[in-house]
Amino acid sequence: MIYLGEQLDALNKFKPLVTCWFNIKRLGNARKGDVNGYQCVDKNCRICNSKIEKLNNTVIDYTDYLNFICPYLNRIIECKPNEIISLQDEIKDEWLKIGLGTEDHLKEKSKHVFTVKGYKEWFTNGSINYSLAEWLDKHTCVYCNRQYIFTTRKIGEKRGVTCQFDHWFDKGSRPLFALSFYNLIPSCSVCNSSVKSRTHFNTDDYLHPYIDKDISSRFKFSSIPNTATQYGITFLNENKMDAKTKKTLEGLGTKLVYSKHSEKELQDLIDLRMKYSDNYLKNLLENTFKNELYMTKEEKYRLIFGIELSEDNMHKRPFSKFKKDIIDELLRIK
Ligand SMILES: [Zn+2]
Ligand SMILES: [Zn+2]
Structure with missing residues (x-):
């Protein structure tokens, strides 16, 4: 949200x-x-x-x-x-x-x-x-x-x-x-x-997009291996998530509406990280525009992945929150 x-x-x-x-x-x-x-x-x-x-x-x-x-x-x-x-x-x-x-x-x-x-x-x-x-x-x-x-x-x-x-x-x-x-x-x-x-929403049990300023940082998307090559979409540390965030994501069916993207956007990102012997994802971010004009991190993410990094701009591109969380996770894997 x-x-x-x-x-x-x-x-x-x-x-x-x-x-x-x-x-x-x-x-x-x-x-x-x-x-x-x-x-x-x-x-x-x-x-x-x-x-x-x-x-x-x-x-x-x-x-x-x-x-x-x-x-x-x-x-x-x-x-x-x-x-x-x-x-x-x-x-x-x-x-x-x-x-x-x-x-x-x-x-x-x-x-x-x-x-x-x-x-x-x-x-x-x-x-x-x-x-x-x-x-x-x-x-x-x-x-x-x-x-x-x-x-x-x-x-x-x-x-x-x-x-x-x-x-x-x-x-x-x-x-x-x-x-x-x-x-x-x-x-x-x-x-x-x-x-x-x-779902009938109320402000005691659910987050509200006009109240909760930290609404998009209260959870993170994560990938979970279903088989050796196939991944599903889940939330990072879901068992530690606060009750309000958990209920909101359930009420909005976030996992459900994202589930089919495991074969599309998620798989693309995982392929960039896993399919090649080198960490191609890291390479992309560090070397693609290396010798070009100075480029901010925000510009790189927009040009390479088509997303906005800052929370204020996240609404401008679809999948910004999802891809950012997954890329962060994939970059953490050694
Ligand atoms: Zn009038
Ligand atoms: Zn929607």
Whole structure:
């Protein structure tokens, strides 16, 4: 997993968009002629100038719900991951206290507003996901560092290719946080839809890419011989690994998603180390650019192995963490 950093610039760009969207849903759109509708002070606001309309109340009335949630909106958007559960409890207690309905009503209404209308119809279909991905600027999946998650689109077009956003606290059980900034993790489709979805994450038992700065250095990949010529992928000193890191790697299925790379990237590196009589791996690093211009260690690793060495840049190339750990291990073997 890769640490996402503070991302305050991205948060400051994201927050007004959600605020305008929510208030138009609640009050209507003043710039579309709604008499008591909402508009913000920004004349060029892309949300207030869009076609977004007031939430339709034909079957169930959402007015009380939206007015109830409004004072909590800022906190819902920028709530830190380790404060999400207590904020949800606080909102639920107040909801029950003033008698607006049961806990299930709160959950159902949150699901309709934040997950269906907010996350699916507005955030994803409205291309807000492209903007957030561009602001966060992470190039590979935060969970696996195996796949590129670039955002690209043709000039003037809203859509192209981008990452998926995983809800670290799953939006099924906590729909109020479907649009919360620190709950939206840029990831690949494999990590988002197949592997992580089976586990309910919480900050007591799992590492979080917005909290744990040392997230990628808390474990190391390692190779393990299966036969004389075939190797598998495991973690170094797995039995000594702390419980939180272990649970996180299990929850993300890291070993599983990397397992087939034992026949590809791992085998290539092992061949460089083992197939030739000399330590070819060491030779490559020490002698390839020997007589050329001065080259940093980072540049050598990028040119020879296609990876980034520093933790800050690791997200820019797939397999950076994996290959670095394996190369370190292979260089240690005498
Ligand atoms: Zn606005
Ligand atoms: Zn992934």
